[in-house]
Amino acid sequence: MCELLGMSANVPTDICFSFTGFLRRGGETGPHGDGWGIAFYEQGGYREFRDPHPSADSPIARLICEYPIKSNIVISHIRQANVGNVGLANTHPFSREMWGRQWGYAHNGQLQGWQTLELSFYRPIGRTDSEHAFCWLLGELRKRFPQPPEDPGALWETLHGLCERLRALGVFNLLLSDGHYLYCFCSTKLVHITRRAPFGKARLRDADLIVDFVEHTTSNDIVSVIATEALTDNEEWTRMSPGELLVWRHGEISARYGHDTVASEVASSMHKL
Amino acid sequence: MCELLGMSANVPTDICFSFTGFLRRGGETGPHGDGWGIAFYEQGGYREFRDPHPSADSPIARLICEYPIKSNIVISHIRQANVGNVGLANTHPFSREMWGRQWGYAHNGQLQGWQTLELSFYRPIGRTDSEHAFCWLLGELRKRFPQPPEDPGALWETLHGLCERLRALGVFNLLLSDGHYLYCFCSTKLVHITRRAPFGKARLRDADLIVDFVEHTTSNDIVSVIATEALTDNEEWTRMSPGELLVWRHGEISARYGHDTVASEVASSMHKL
Numbered sequence: 001m002c003e004l005l006g007m008s009a010n011v012p013t014d015i016c017f018s019f020t021g022f023l024r025r026g027g028e029t030g031p032h033g034d035g036w037g038i039a040f041y042e043q044g045g046y047r048e049f050r051d052p053h054p055s056a057d058s059p060i061a062r063l064i065c066e067y068p069i070k071s072n073i074v075i076s077h078i079r080q081a082n083v084g085n086v087g088l089a090n091t092h093p094f095s096r097e098m099w100g101r102q103w104g105y106a107h108n109g110q111l112q113g114w115q116t117l118e119l120s121f122y123r124p125i126g127r128t129d130s131e132h133a134f135c136w137l138l139g140e141l142r143k144r145f146p147q148p149p150e151d152p153g154a155l156w157e158t159l160h161g162l163c164e165r166l167r168a169l170g171v172f173n174l175l176l177s178d179g180h181y182l183y184c185f186c187s188t189k190l191v192h193i194t195r196r197a198p199f200g201k202a203r204l205r206d207a208d209l210i211v212d213f214v215e216h217t218t219s220n221d222i223v224s225v226i227a228t229e230a231l232t233d234n235e236e237w238t239r240m241s242p243g244e245l246l247v248w249r250h251g252e253i254s255a256r257y258g259h260d261t262v263a264s265e266v267a268s269s270m271h272k273l
Numbered sequence: 274m275c276e277l278l279g280m281s282a283n284v285p286t287d288i289c290f291s292f293t294g295f296l297r298r299g300g301e302t303g304p305h306g307d308g309w310g311i312a313f314y315e316q317g318g319y320r321e322f323r324d325p326h327p328s329a330d331s332p333i334a335r336l337i338c339e340y341p342i343k344s345n346i347v348i349s350h351i352r353q354a355n356v357g358n359v360g361l362a363n364t365h366p367f368s369r370e371m372w373g374r375q376w377g378y379a380h381n382g383q384l385q386g387w388q389t390l391e392l393s394f395y396r397p398i399g400r401t402d403s404e405h406a407f408c409w410l411l412g413e414l415r416k417r418f419p420q421p422p423e424d425p426g427a428l429w430e431t432l433h434g435l436c437e438r439l440r441a442l443g444v445f446n447l448l449l450s451d452g453h454y455l456y457c458f459c460s461t462k463l464v465h466i467t468r469r470a471p472f473g474k475a476r477l478r479d480a481d482l483i484v485d486f487v488e489h490t491t492s493n494d495i496v497s498v499i500a501t502e503a504l505t506d507n508e509e510w511t512r513m514s515p516g517e518l519l520v521w522r523h524g525e526i527s528a529r530y531g532h533d534t535v536a537s538e539v540a541s542s543m544h545k546l
């Protein structure tokens with residue numbers, strides 16, 4: 001299995017703190033040593049850094065921790081290979097252009113029978129179930145919406161339906177973005193937290209690091225982080241429900257599909273710092 | 274204007290030496306301080322590093338110099354903006370997937386009337402003439418060849434024709450690759466050099482650096498470098514002809530279209546080290 005990390009913020013924000021904890025799971029505090037990647041949406045542009053080596057000792061990952069790239073949306077992934085060998089072509093995030101927007105995608109889980117998903121506009125470059133599913137999903141969206149729909153709700157509902165079809169094939173936890181919205185679909189495991197004023201301190205689970213967000217934010221900042229497992233041990237993270245799709249914009253939830261209130265409990269007990 | 278750097282090699286080779294000289298032109302020995310990018314094809318995969326800041330003082334560019342990424346094909350670009358503001362979305366290389374291959378592209382020059390090039394499968398994310406031309410070019414190839422043709426010569430001839438159409442709109446020096454071949458089209462200025470045994474020393478023009486390739490190669494290695502201007506001052510670089518398309522594979526020229534023998538002179542006089 002793999003792990004996911006996402007961010008949605010209303011101001012360009014760096015993800016150095018969260019990423020510092022996350023990357024330790026790539027071969028150090030976690031077993032996900034088969035490559036890693038991170039995608040940033042910045043000022044209408046997109047860039048990604050991908051490496052087929054363990055993140056815990058990757059010079060490129062270290063750079064990402066030390067060189068604050070300020071972004072509104074981030075998608076990151078550390079890999080423990082199941083389908084497809086270890087290599088750059090099989091390293092998330094994957095991306096494709098649709099409607100003049102770069103769509104970035106990362107998947108946690110494993111699918112059965114994914115080879116039968118019929119592709120249209122997009123073809124995988126590597127050999128993972130994940131990339132195949134992405135090409136299928138984006139192709140289905142494009143067939144249904146050759147242009148961006150005026151009502152984004154129609155798109156989101158279709159996306160939710162496509163995610164449910166993939167969930168029926170196995171485990172399909174998803175981070176997806178077009179630079180405008182961050183989409184998170186939960187199949188088995190995704191948690192999230194929204195930080196806003198009054199800001200406090202946070203302590204990483206995977207590294208000996210505490211940050212006081214007061215020192216790095218203004219009172220208007222809203223920053224949400226989505227991850228497979230909570231990254232801090234002194235904050236409340238909310239667990240998503242299986243089958244739930246969250247649409248994030250500017251750090252807040254714009255829309256929610258397939259929400260099951262019973263399962264939406266607090267993910268981790270809160271230990272005050 | 275901008276500058277281009279490309280590499281084709283028969284063994285995975287790092288481009289640290291050439292890139293060290295090249296990046297100095299991005300704000301130090303040259304005026305191309307409006308962003309830079311580099312794309313690597315490795316083991317069937319593709320990754321790129323792009324930064325809208327001057328390469329001469331970019332921590333990411335420094336990492337690329339110090340962290341040898343071994344690759345068979347490289348495309349790099351430093352930008353001096355004309356069409357489109359300085360920003361990530363306007364930073365080369367651009368890339369799109371076609372036939373399950375990632376096509377990487379960088380352009381030097383400026384086009385007129387490019388807005389009238391009618392797009393099909395691919396849309397630009399940024400606002401440059403370069404990316405628009407790329408989307409058009411790749412879309413035209415895809416319309417003509419929905420699948421990779423059995424005879425690659427048919428593709429190359431079509432590509433040459435499309436490049437000539439773009440050259441008619443202005444200056445169109447091109448580096449393009451699908452991971453199998455590196456395509457170089459010369460509109461006004463591109464030079465190349467092939468290094469093979471017996472290897473010697475090379476001295477950068479833009480930085481105080483000499484490399485002895487004997488120490489870094491085996492006798493079977495063939496490595497070709499293509500650039501807007503010669504990167505070393507003690508070797509012979511060959512100047513391409515306007516209208517010429519070179520198809521590189523494993524460090525050697527596989528095919529050549531539109532070659533004008535008269536203009537194919539030695540680009541720089543050779544100064545022995």
